[in-house]
Amino acid sequence: MQPSGFSAFGLGPILENNVAALGIAEPTPVQLQAIPLLMQGHDLIASAPTGTGKTAAFLLPSLFRLAQPSAKRGVGPRILVLTPTRELAQQVANASKDFSQRLARVKTVCVTGGESYFAQNKALTTPHEILVATPGRLMDQMNSGRVDFSRLEVLVLDEADRMLDMGFADDVMAIAAALPVDRQTVCFTATMSHTVLRLSSQLQRDAQRLEVKAEVARTDAIDQQVIYVDNIGHKRRLLSHWLSGEASGQAVVFTATKRDADELAQALDAEGHAAVALHGDLEQRQRTRMLNRLRRGEARVLVATDVAARGIDVAGITHVFNFDLPRFAEDYVHRIGRTGRAGATGVAVSFVNRDEIGLLRRIERFVGKPVRVATVVGMEAKFDPRERSPRPGPRSFDGRRPQGRPGERREGGFGERREGGGFGERRSYGDRGGFRGHSAQGEARPASSAPRRDGDRPQGQGFGDRTQGHGYGERKPYGERSVNERSFGDRQYGDRREGGNQGGNREGGNRDGERRGFSGGFGDRRPAGDRGGRPGGFDRPRRKD
Template structure:
């Protein structure tokens, strides 16, 4: 129970209003350590409740002492959408507390952000690039930051924000508490940890605990793109889908697919990085309000979306990276609800699918739709060592003869 985590009663009250009763594993392990003032490194995927894992104890920290004009908490995150989600979550969980939160992201007015910063601020939620802009223009003083939070640190490094993060960290108090959340902890993330954190507590929720057991995962073999489209139309028109996010691999695919579904009379919208920020914000809000039933999106645009009533996720195209599969299906089955994840797999994607299954630690369950059964099977590429052993290419034979000839000439030259 959240009441047992020693959080401010006003925060516990807000959690109850949201309908949450039991903390997730990442919340249960992280919150006590954060409340004790320790730096932490938490390895957790999206969809595991990690936002609340750092927002709740941070709000408690703020509630223990009076506010002042300078910001005391800084949350860095890779994308605008995720920053907006965190800002909303912070306001929701702190609805019975008195504090001010400001979001600093690209795609919104500098002037409005500057006006917001001219007032007393307790929490700043920002993307590194926009925050650097404000620092460069001397609009921001981070010297009073008591808690620095790096959310989705691995993705921020993927996007090239490493130097920005270091510059920002140097602007904060040396006595700050630093919390780092990351889906993966590779050598790059480890270097950041060594540079910015002090004797951190490591929290690694096991794969079994992270696995979205409340999500039913299904896979369907598709012969070609036409077959894939027919299956998608079947699911969207014949199954009881309340709300769904449909993932496509490129922005062009997203636009084309959204147009096709719209022409079928389906309530559909597209979401990708080329759309203006205000359009993206409106699209997400329309989905949240139920004005849109189907959202076609890219991985980056949909990352961090937190909408409780998404019943289905459909991988129209498989994700390029295995970890993105977890991020995708984590958009459904949230807040203890059940969900369904459907993946379409072309025969040539068999090897890629196996990589995803190895990452998951379990195979996906394949099934078929009556009348839309595939005529082809998945084809696994042969391992390289097997192909070399079974068959030698003609040019390889020539190379082999050339090596023998050079070796013989070498022996003759040594004997003279």
């Protein structure tokens, strides 16, 4: 009779008994494929979603290696596991301690930010075989010379895609450069992105590739819903409605910012929902205390940012609420993965406003199916993208709808504007002179025909011939202007005439080369050609410092 379950891997009686004592009977798909490859010593890059048992997939082969006789003596670790967040590092360290029970001389040390350096320094100076760390704090300890990697055999990158998203690429490369070259490198990621593959090519040798498509099977246990909302007040009312009714178990609420997490947790706690906040600004002992309150049942609602999307494993979580949708679609999967774990079912509710429709569509493409839209009777949103009116038909080149004959505009549009209704009397489109090279009826002019210019327009019908006091002064046709008459009308640079908004002296207009009778400006401003004083400027007195 062939062995079944974990005994088929040949892990040995101690590890098999430890797995059975934890209530794990059958290996998951990622464990079935990854454990044999890792026990053979291959480098591996594996794509596996959270909650599929990947922690055991890399820990059990590593512990099997440690159980074998070895001549390597020293203080530093033989197995190094890097994780992106403190919570995930602590979760992996706890799992390592559980799996390694009754294994001789196997100690696990966890090094993360937010913890006391004194305690970590003491732990690193004692013999240990497994080191679980976040990249930032491990770099600090390495730079201080407190970590000895001389006997390291295995490097594991857990949630490699998340580490790269958080900007740890340089730290990971620096840590890998300090490790022995003849090591085994294992990379687990939720998404097989180009950046992860590039990192793998730099750190691994002839790596085996493994992709476990368990997203659909895993999320089938989660009832995913979308509720459209109008504003943040509408979101809060809906959340309170759910927490007071259907969400009878524990819940995790995800927000976009730390400030929103604090404010929402305080508001929910004031309503009697026993809520706590979890985000990156909290010290590690505070974050651990919040999670322990949730695990003990003292808190019913955890309001968190994405720092908690990976690493929270609380069996009592029945509902996940996306108060704000995540920026990245893969983070949605990690968020809702906090419920429906270990064969249980769960509910994931996402509140979506008008500005988040694009994010919702990306999430639906990522999970491979649309998310069901739900409503709460009496709290429906005015906004619903499913009720959008049909898109209007195509426009013609001039921006009009295709109604009527080309060149014909109805009264009241851009066609015929009557006197006093806009820019003067505008003739209909068919009667206009058209563009350059076209006749008044829109037909092509002969090549010898001169195009219409601004100066040819009749008085009062646009920017054509503007009379004195009615614009910029009298404007000559462009072709009749002299070189010195480059400004509007027939003004020269040094001779601004009377009349119009800018013509003449100050008594007849707004501006003049020589402003007379104006005491509120810069004094006596002469024409530009006659100005003295500072080069290229006004003749105002110099400032004395």
